[in-house]
Amino acid sequence: KQEVTQIPAALSVPEGENLVLNCSFTDSAIYNLQWFRQDPGKGLTSLLLIQSSQREQTSGRLNASLDKSSGRSTLYIAASQPGDSATYLCAVGEAAGNKLTFGGGTRVLVKP
Amino acid sequence: NAGVTQTPKFQVLKTGQSMTLQCAQDMNHEYMSWYRQDPGMGLRLIHYSVGAGITDQGEVPNGYNVSRSTTEDFPLRLLSAAPSQTSVYFCASSRAGGNGGYTFGSGTRLTVV
Numbered sequence: 541k542q543e544v545t546q547i548p549a550a551l552s553v554p555e556g557e558n559l560v561l562n563c564s565f566t567d568s569a570i571y572n573l574q575w576f577r578q579d580p581g582k583g584l585t586s587l588l589l590i591q592s593s594q595r596e597q598t599s600g601r602l603n604a605s606l607d608k609s610s611g612r613s614t615l616y617i618a619a620s621q622p623g624d625s626a627t628y629l630c631a632v633g634e635a636a637g638n639k640l641t642f643g644g645g646t647r648v649l650v651k652p
Numbered sequence: 653n654a655g656v657t658q659t660p661k662f663q664v665l666k667t668g669q670s671m672t673l674q675c676a677q678d679m680n681h682e683y684m685s686w687y688r689q690d691p692g693m694g695l696r697l698i699h700y701s702v703g704a705g706i707t708d709q710g711e712v713p714n715g716y717n718v719s720r721s722t723t724e725d726f727p728l729r730l731l732s733a734a735p736s737q738t739s740v741y742f743c744a745s746s747r748a749g750g751n752g753g754y755t756f757g758s759g760t761r762l763t764v765v
Contacts, residue, residue, distance in 0.1 A: 574753050582758065583742060589753035629695070631754075638683045638702050638746070639710065640754060642695040 542567045544632050546643035554651050559617035561646050563630030568608045572633040574640070575604050575615050577626045584629065588615070620650045654678050658743050658757035665733040665764045673728040673760050675743030681755070682748040684726040685710070686718065688739040689759075695742065701726055702748070733764045 543566045553559060563573070572591050576584040588597045588604040590613065596605045601618040617624055627647045631640040659674045677684065685700040687710075697710030701720040715737060717729040726745075730737060743757040 571749075572753075576756075584744075584756040586753050586755065631695075633754075638700055638748075639685070639697055640687075640695075640744075641697075642687075644692075644694045 542570075542632055542634060542641045544630060544641050544643040546628075546630055546646050548646060549644065550647040550649075552649040552651065553620055555620060555622060557620055557650075559615075559620050559624065559648060559650075561615040561617075561628050561630075561648070563613040563615070563643055565611045565613075565632045565641075567634075568611055570608065570632045570634060573604075573606055573613050574631045574633065575602075575613075576629040576631065578629060578645070579626050587628075620648075622650050622652050624648060625650050656743055656745055656755050656757035658741075658760050660760060661758065662761050663763070665730070665762065667733060667735060667764060669733050671730050671733065673730075673741055673743075673762075675726045675728065675757060676724050677726075677743075677745040677755070678724065679745060679747075679755065680723060681745035682723070683746045684720065685744045685754075686716070686726070686728045687742045687744065688712065689742060690739050698728065698741075730762075735764045738762060738764045 574589045575587040590597045590606045603616045606613045627645045629645045630643040656677045686698040687695040689695045699718040701707045741760045744754045746754045
């Protein structure tokens, strides 16, 4: 059974600092990996999707890397802003992507 | 472009009552799923569907039924609500193969008293 872990569970940084969020998974036979953002009381917003054949994806200040062999993905957020404060969820897609296994999330607070 | 629409947004049920959570998507996605989110447990898969007429169980299916009569709709039925089903429920959809990633609805917050 796939298990996805996100460490740390919570992170607080001053504005302008770069954020590094970690995700690890136990079974390297994944189809894809997706990073989501969730604001309190809201739904999930997709940030980046990395296919299993890819090593990284970038969108603006966000960059996500994938290392299947070591079972790890890292989400980098450059020059953090208070608006980046949210919970970030990592999810591994299996069986042609129709099932997602989620990590517990990292709650991020960016202080002005 | 509505994406994934869930109704209702909030619901309070009494133990033993039944209800249906509605989910509709307008992106012609083949795959649809239901997840529940509980504090300390993350999101867990309840049921999923790879196309109209095809459904299967996820990690926590007990107490829930689903059907997929059309590509657009994927309702989740609670047969006899229990306090353990108090949770936030999310519906999601994606294209076949997952190349487009998943789109999630805004959620239904359910309380069973």
